[in-house]
Amino acid sequence: MFATDNLAEADRLMRICNACRYCEGLCALFPAMEKRRTFSNGDLNYLANLCHQCGACYYDCQYAPPHEFDVNVPVTMSKVRAESYAAYAWPRALAPIFEKNGLMIALTAALSVAAFLIGFMAWSDPGVMFSVQRGEGAFYAIMPHNTMAALFGAAFLYSIVALVMGFRAFWSDIGANGSRVEGQSIWQAIKDAGQLRYLDGGGIGCMNESEKPADRRKHFHHATFYGFLLCLAATSVATIYHYVFGWEAPYSWYSLPVLLGTVGGIGLVVGAIGLLKAKWKRAGEISNPSRFGMDTAFVAMLFLVGASGLILLFLRTTPAMGTLLAVHLGFVFAFFLTMPYGKFVHGLYRFGALVRHAMEERT
Ligand code: SF4
Ligand code: SF4
Structure with a gap:
């Protein structure tokens, strides 16, 4: 269903974050995420390009490593973003x-x-x-x-x-x-x-x-x-x-x-x-x-x-x-x-x- 493993990981994180919503005031990514219940490849690429990599949601997160949920939104979104550049390249x-x-x-x-x-x-x-x-x-x-x-x-x-x-x-x-x-x-x-x-x-x-x-x-x-x-x-x-x-x-x-x-x-x-x-x-x-x-x-x-x-x-x-x-x-x-x-x-x-x-x- 997802084009890459990183998109699948981003989907997993967005479903956790959508249930938690603790970070909704930090940046545009979280309010945009809350408008969705499911995430397509395009949705995740959109969210990844909204992330500015400030790092705040990693340090604020109660589910960040070593928690078993292993939530790391900045790094995952950075990987998805990099893949999105190649995915839309022309030719x-x-x-x-x-x-x-x-x-x-x-x-x-x-x-x-x-x-x-x-x-x-x-x-x-x-x-x-x-x-x-x-x-x-x-x-x-x-x-x-x-x-x-x-x-x-x-x-x-x-x-x-x-x-x-x-x-x-x-x-x-x-x-x-x-x-x-x-x-x-x-x-x-x-x-x-x-x-x-x-x-x-x-x-x-x-x-x-x-x-x-x-x-x-x-x-x-x-x-x-x-x-x-x-x-x-x-x-x-x-x-x-x-x-x-x-x-x-x-x-x-x-x-x-x-x-x-x-x-x-x-x-x-x-x-x-x-x-x-x-x-x-x-x-x-x-x-x-x-x-x-x-x-x-x-x-x-x-x-x-x-x-x-x-x-x-x-x-x-x-x-x-x-x-x-x-x-x-x-x-x-x-x-x-x-x-x-x-x-x-x-x-x-x-x-x-x-x-x-x-x-x-x-x-
Ligand atoms: S990054 Fe962590 S604290 Fe922030 S919304 Fe997601 S799960 Fe909740
Ligand atoms: S790292 Fe990205 S998703 Fe997390 S708060 Fe900063 S801009 Fe938002």
């Missing part, structure tokens, strides 16, 4: 990437950086690649703008299509297809996701190293998430500068794209370091070691994108610019390619689950 043939995710992402990153470095050296005049380039269009002396736009546009477009197809499969499986989605539900979900409302253990904070809610995972997640959005905004503004006003990069220190990109890059670097540290220190009883590679690879990739962008910004008027540009573009390209097959999808499915939850609460 299906690429779903196995999730199994060896850390290795695959590391390989893609290494190959992309190598390809950009070798490509630059093969097609650029060494005199240009390893010398100082200044002023408007300096980057394009090494890689023509149209080539850059075509390459990154294609990778980005592919990722968007794969992400949309995955989200469609998720939305259908959690039983939301055909339901009317009101603007209020989307707005509620944006607020809940933007504040990480359900990462606070019902108001006392997130547990990470022990049952004492003392970690700052939420703040580091905010730094990473908003840093990413600022970097996206920087790229969008730069695209408008290029195509609408005809102003070519690199831009001055005080220009809008550089200011947005600098703050965003710092957010990515600081947030990623904090999240990696928190992951390293997470208590064994609420950790899912099988997710370690995927989580670490994703956060490490964000760090590398942010750090390589900042280093390029500071050294763009030196002879190292060509090499640094190749390294930064390699990491960004690998990030785009791996977006649909790594931890990035958690944002999409969690947001979908929050919209669904807001819809259920309204009705």
Whole structure:
């Protein structure tokens, strides 16, 4: 009946929790669970993506190990969530990437950086690649703008299509297809996701190293998430500068794209370091070691994108610019390619689950 052993275990736990209901004030998962008497695969995937892994329900649970009921909702939901990413992957043939995710992402990153470095050296005049380039269009002396736009546009477009197809499969499986989605539900979900409302253990904070809610995972997640959005905004503004006003990069220190990109890059670097540290220190009883590679690879990739962008910004008027540009573009390209097959999808499915939850609460 259940597609995997972890879904069967999640069903067992949800039936215990539905009889107990002690944790109903902790997060969105428990109220959503209480609206159901039985759980399909899609229901369990929906609940798993509502869980934010704060750990509170493990430390509050009178049936947690060593009790014979062996209730561990955070770890079980983490396993179900990881399986759900692979289950909705598009195209299906690429779903196995999730199994060896850390290795695959590391390989893609290494190959992309190598390809950009070798490509630059093969097609650029060494005199240009390893010398100082200044002023408007300096980057394009090494890689023509149209080539850059075509390459990154294609990778980005592919990722968007794969992400949309995955989200469609998720939305259908959690039983939301055909339901009317009101603007209020989307707005509620944006607020809940933007504040990480359900990462606070019902108001006392997130547990990470022990049952004492003392970690700052939420703040580091905010730094990473908003840093990413600022970097996206920087790229969008730069695209408008290029195509609408005809102003070519690199831009001055005080220009809008550089200011947005600098703050965003710092957010990515600081947030990623904090999240990696928190992951390293997470208590064994609420950790899912099988997710370690995927989580670490994703956060490490964000760090590398942010750090390589900042280093390029500071050294763009030196002879190292060509090499640094190749390294930064390699990491960004690998990030785009791996977006649909790594931890990035958690944002999409969690947001979908929050919209669904807001819809259920309204009705
Ligand atoms: S996690 Fe434990 S305490 Fe909380 S609802 Fe489930 S069984 Fe009850
Ligand atoms: S968000 Fe926290 S309280 Fe809710 S199910 Fe997940 S670990 Fe438990």
